[in-house]
Amino acid sequence: EKFEERKASRAQEMEALSQTMGVLQSDDARELLSKSVSFLQLSSEDKNAQKKAGAFLMQAGQRLNAQTLVTLGLTSQIDSFTKVKEAIKEMVTALKTQRKDEVAHRDMCTDDLNKNNLTTEEKERFKSRAEDRIQALRTKIEDCAKDEKNIQDEIAEMNKQVKLAGDARQKENVAFQT
Numbered sequence: 001e002k003f004e005e006r007k008a009s010r011a012q013e014m015e016a017l018s019q020t021m022g023v024l025q026s027d028d029a030r031e032l033l034s035k036s037v038s039f040l041q042l043s044s045e046d047k048n049a050q051k052k053a054g055a056f057l058m059q060a061g062q063r064l065n066a067q068t069l070v071t072l073g074l075t076s077q078i079d080s081f082t083k084v085k086e087a088i089k090e091m092v093t094a095l096k097t098q099r100k101d102e103v104a105h106r107d108m109c110t111d112d113l114n115k116n117n118l119t120t121e122e123k124e125r126f127k128s129r130a131e132d133r134i135q136a137l138r139t140k141i142e143d144c145a146k147d148e149k150n151i152q153d154e155i156a157e158m159n160k161q162v163k164l165a166g167d168a169r170q171k172e173n174v175a176f177q178t
Contacts, residue, residue, distance in 0.1 A: 003106050009064060010095050016060035016069060017088050017095075023053045 054073040061069025072087055 003102060006102060007099070009066070010099050012064050013060075013066055013069065014092065014095060016057070016064065017092055020053055020057055020060075021085070021088055023056060 054075075057073030058070050059073075061067065061071075061073060068091060072091065075087065
């Protein structure tokens with residue numbers, strides 16, 4: 001979500017810079033720039049074009065809440081067009097680099113998220129298998145406890161039968177000897 005907002009903001013800044021470059025590279029601006037370079041005549045139109053470009057940059061910066069565009073607009077009103085063009089080119093390069101970095105960061109985050117999901121699924125499967133094994137062992141323990149109880153009952157019954165048989169034999173032996 002933040003990535004999309006930054007991406008849209010960068011696109012708007014790029015559009016504003018492109019429009020400014022268009023103003024600065026227009027025939028009127030070139031004509032005015034050539035007049036200012038000749039040192040023979042500086043016209044008020046030169047100042048107007050420079051002010052127009054600066055005002056456009058400041059408006060775009062205020063609208064986009066981009067302080068760098070506002071600063072660039074103020075600088076354009078003070079400095080010559082060549083410095084402004086260089087600054088715009090630097091800003092475009094910086095924005096492109098920033099966009100590449102953000103895309104790389106988003107891709108890294110997406111990869112990390114996918115790895116985390118795979119690890120989570122693997123751990124969930126391991127947990128499920130462990131819980132199944134625990135339940136199977138609990139069932140086996142219950143069955144063994146029941147078997148033990150049955151065997152103890154059978155042993156108690158056999159001991160009872162052995163005692164009864166021993167008592168009966170002793171009675172028979174006493175009766176036989178008398």
